[in-house]
Amino acid sequence: MGQHRTVATTFDEALKERIGASLADVDADLARRYPGDPGTRQPVHTVYVPADAFAADTVRSWGDQALAALDAHAPDAAALAAVLGIPDGLAGLVYERVRAKLGREPVEDLRIDFEDGYGPRPDAEEDAAAARAARLVARAYENGTAAPYMGIRMKCMEAAVRDRGIRTLDIFLTGLMEAGGLPAGLVLTLPKVTYAEQVTAMVRLAEEFEKARGLAAGRIRFEIQIETTQAVLGADGRATVARMIDAAGGRATSLHYGTFDYSASCGVGAAQQSPDHPVADHAKAVMQVAAAGTGVRLSDGSTNVLPVGPTRQVHDAWRLHHGLVRRALERAYYQGWDMHPGHLPTRYAAVYAFYREGLAQAAERLTAYMQRVGGSVLDEPATARALSGYLLRGLDCGAIDSAEVTGPTGLARADLDLLAGRAG
Incomplete structure (x- = not known):
């Protein structure tokens, strides 16, 4: 009793060392390409505002x-629930939290648009707009009125508008x-x-700006907008987006799907886009x-x-938007675009x-996993990671509170981060 029994083996230590050496490059490549979740908050949406319409109070x-x-259109919880089909047990609390969110933090991510939403302008006009955008963004962060995430969408790297896009980016960052x-x-x-x-060119711009301004390497990161067929499938039949x-x-933060440009490039009619x-x-x-696994996140498009x-008419549009957001969430697209203030109530609802509707079950399953006790579902580490990520996203956007998670599970925020594999 208590004695360690030696078991018979065939492989020697030298073999394991040779195997390790042969896979060292693979290990390094996996670590570089697939670092996992970045550990930061992901906004639930991005609001796009044309540069000439952006203001200090946007x-x-x-x-x-x-x-x-x-x-005007849903003055109480029952009215909104009737429009959107929110269950009675959730309606009151959801409505209350939506109104609180709109009062406290109505926009999580705001993009000042110098591309399709702004269009071609005289150079002097766009120069002034880019400089103004920089001043307003800096002031908003200084006085505490900024959205958690803010920035610009420049014009693309295609030849016709490349120089203009680069100049706008330069003016904005310099400002x-x-x-x-x-x-x-x-x-x-x-x-x-x-x-x-074109992505490599954007990286080069970021590198040159960092060097010129004495910034840490990698400080400037960016989103890649997927709105052309060539971005998904290249001429050689390979998936371009992975390249x-x-x-x-390591500078890409997310991939954003562009609904209308991509649909049109596939020949989809306007009514079906x-x-x-x-x-x-x-x-x-x-x-x-x-x-997946790269730390690059996804964003759905818009209606x-x-x-x-x-x-x-508002109710019809709300039902459509609510259904699209819900569909995206179920497919693990946790972010999307909102094009009008009237989309915010249904986004947050x-x-x-x-x-909220999955909170109790997620907490129960995670508790059973942590305590290694029986339950109606046998979860593995990968599922525990998904359950933790679900709860963290709910916490980040204000759908649920820390006490609602810690109470039933005994898990603090740091515990959830660890289970979710968040690097931050």
Whole structure:
């Protein structure tokens, strides 16, 4: 009793060392290419505002307009639940939290648009708009009125607009540096990417700016917008998006699906262009597999059906948007675009209901996993990682509170981060 019994083996230590040496390059490549979750908050949406429409009060204005839309078209929980089909047991708390969110933090991620939403302008006009955007963003972070994430979408790397896009990026970044430095929540978007070499060019711009301004290498990161067929499938039949992630050299933060440009490039008619069209599902499935494990996150696209006009028309648009957001969440696209203040109530209603309705089951399964006790589902480490990630996303956006997780599970935020494999 208590004595260690030696077991018979055949492989010697030298063999294991040779195997390890032969796989050293593979180990290093896996660690570089697939670092896992970055450990940071992912916003639930990105709001796009044309550069000429962006103002110091844009974030607050969007929240106020969203609250006004609720007051006009769904003044209480029962009214919103009836429109969206939110279960009675969730309706009151979801409605309460949506209104609180719109008052506290209506926009999680804001992109000042110098591309399609802005269009071609005289150089002097775009120069002034880029400099103004930098001043307003710097001031917003200084006075505490900024969204958690803010930045610009420049024009793309195609020949016709390349120089203009680079100049706007330069003016914006330089303006931020002159105003005190790059804010922690800075996000840049590179649109209409077709070749990995365009991503490499963006990396080179970031490198040169960092060197010129004495910034740490890798400080400037960016999103890649997937809105061309060439970004998904190259001329050689290979998945281009995976090569784009690799070309970014660790600077890519996310892949954003562009609903309308991509749909149009596939020949989809205007009336059928939507995030739930089969061509959209295919593109996003390729993006999802390419990004898995890399630390690069995904964002769904948008609907162009706006909740404006009489109440019946607003309700129809709300139902459509709510359904698309819910569908995306179920498919693990945890972020999307919102194009109008009236989309905010249904964005947060769908997100909050999604996390609240699964809270009890997720907590129960995670507790059973941690305690190694029997339950109705036998979960493995990968599922525990997914359960933890689910709870963390709910916490990040305000759908659930820390006490609602720690109470039933005994797990603090740091415990969830560890289980979820978050690097931060």
